[in-house]
Amino acid sequence: xxxxxxxxxxxxxxxxxxxxxxxxxxxxxxxxxxxxxxxxxxxxxxxxxxxxxxxxxxxxxxxxxxxxxxxxxxxxxxxxxxxxxxxxxxxxxxxxxxxxxxxxxxxxxxxxxxxxxxxxxxxxxxxxxxxxxxxxxxxxxxxxxxxxxxxxxxxxxxxxxxxx
Amino acid sequence: xxxxxxxxxxxxxxxxxxxxxxxxxxxxxxxxxxxxxxxxxxxxxxxxxxxxxxxxxxxxxxxxxxxxxxxxxxxxxxxxxxxxxxxxxxxxxxxxxxxxxxxxxxxxxxxxxxxxxxxxxxxxxxxxxxxxxxxxxxxxxxxxxxxxxxxxxxxxxxxxxxxxxxxxxxxxxxxxxxxxxxxxxxxxxxxxxxxxxxxxxxxxxxxxxxxxxxxxx
Numbered sequence: 001x002x003x004x005x006x007x008x009x010x011x012x013x014x015x016x017x018x019x020x021x022x023x024x025x026x027x028x029x030x031x032x033x034x035x036x037x038x039x040x041x042x043x044x045x046x047x048x049x050x051x052x053x054x055x056x057x058x059x060x061x062x063x064x065x066x067x068x069x070x071x072x073x074x075x076x077x078x079x080x081x082x083x084x085x086x087x088x089x090x091x092x093x094x095x096x097x098x099x100x101x102x103x104x105x106x107x108x109x110x111x112x113x114x115x116x117x118x119x120x121x122x123x124x125x126x127x128x129x130x131x132x133x134x135x136x137x138x139x140x141x142x143x144x145x146x147x148x149x150x151x152x153x154x155x156x157x158x159x160x161x162x163x164x
Numbered sequence: 165x166x167x168x169x170x171x172x173x174x175x176x177x178x179x180x181x182x183x184x185x186x187x188x189x190x191x192x193x194x195x196x197x198x199x200x201x202x203x204x205x206x207x208x209x210x211x212x213x214x215x216x217x218x219x220x221x222x223x224x225x226x227x228x229x230x231x232x233x234x235x236x237x238x239x240x241x242x243x244x245x246x247x248x249x250x251x252x253x254x255x256x257x258x259x260x261x262x263x264x265x266x267x268x269x270x271x272x273x274x275x276x277x278x279x280x281x282x283x284x285x286x287x288x289x290x291x292x293x294x295x296x297x298x299x300x301x302x303x304x305x306x307x308x309x310x311x312x313x314x315x316x317x318x319x320x321x322x323x324x325x326x327x328x329x330x331x332x333x334x335x336x337x338x339x340x341x342x343x344x345x346x347x348x349x350x351x352x353x354x355x356x357x358x359x360x361x362x363x364x365x366x367x368x369x370x371x372x373x374x375x376x377x378x379x380x381x
Contacts, residue, residue: 158314
């Protein structure tokens with residue numbers, strides 16, 4: 001987090017208008033025929049589960065946006081949506097990667113491939129000399145990444161990018 | 165060459181203070197609500213987008229009209245009204261003015277309210293393409309403070325207030341490697357909206373030039 005002062009967000013949600021349930025909604029079953037239909041129940045349950053997952057995903061993206069820069073917001077978000085297991089890994093990796101590179105900005109970039117993109121690069125933007133960046137990456141590998149590399153399923157590459 | 169920045173998060177906030185609180189209209193709200201509703205309907209509002217705010221201090225209570233299609237909200241209270249738009253930008257300034265004008269004109273026509281002051285804020289979270297945000301903030305730190313340590317600064321913030329203007333520049337709490345820029349200015353009642361917009365655009369250009377940044381096209 002970089003912000004020191006001021007309330008920086010509007011904290012408005014345009015999608016939902018809060019509504020408390022009426023008393024009768026809590027007490028009376030809405031439709032006995034509907035309740036007895038197991039297929040309907042199953043579909044409703046699945047839909048509810050998907051909505052819940054979407055909400056969680058949106059929250060995770062908000063968290064990631066505070067940690068990493070997105071080279072292309074739409075492309076990176078689309079990749080993460082198709083590879084959801086990568087999101088918690090990137091969140092978990094952040095403090096270690098950030099510390100290893102002394103708080104330098106971190107960038108997420110989807111690797112350009114002919115077919116569907118299969119990997120995402122998490123890059124430390126480095127303004128110093130290459131040797132130091134290399135040593136810092138090695139330190140990150142040894143302190144955290146090698147123990148957790150299995151969680152990535154080959155979808156994430158941590159690296160540095162020399163900036164001039 | 166100026167640093168190019170993207171502005172993934174931005175919002176505009178306008179608070180309109182009345183010359184005096186209008187309790188009479190607040191007691192019989194239906195005609196005003198109907199007038200504002202009619203004025204804002206072209207932007208796709210439906211009846212569930214209205215909210216009656218009954219919590220907080222009296223000045224915070226009133227009716228909130230949400231316009232989700234335009235990420236906007238108009239609030240009518242007894243002592244002031246307020247318009248907020250998220251994801252704003254100069255390319256949609258004319259549309260924003262049209263929405264404000266419609267809501268405020270409806271309010272004024274259905275009440276005895278007279279406008280004393282417009283209080284405006286523009287909030288921008290900007291993300292540099294190439295530089296760390298701390299490099300952009302560093303020139304704002306007085307040399308006396310910079311001299312405290314030999315290492316580079318991690319972040320910094322500046323707040324400056326004048327009689328009718330305020331500027332806040334900080335690191336963003338919502339965006340990695342982001343800048344937070346908030347500029348505020350008050351205008352007397354009766355100032356045309358177009359004039360307000362032009363003044364705010366000039367303020368933004370002045371701040372961007374001072375920070376040596378340029379918005380991505």
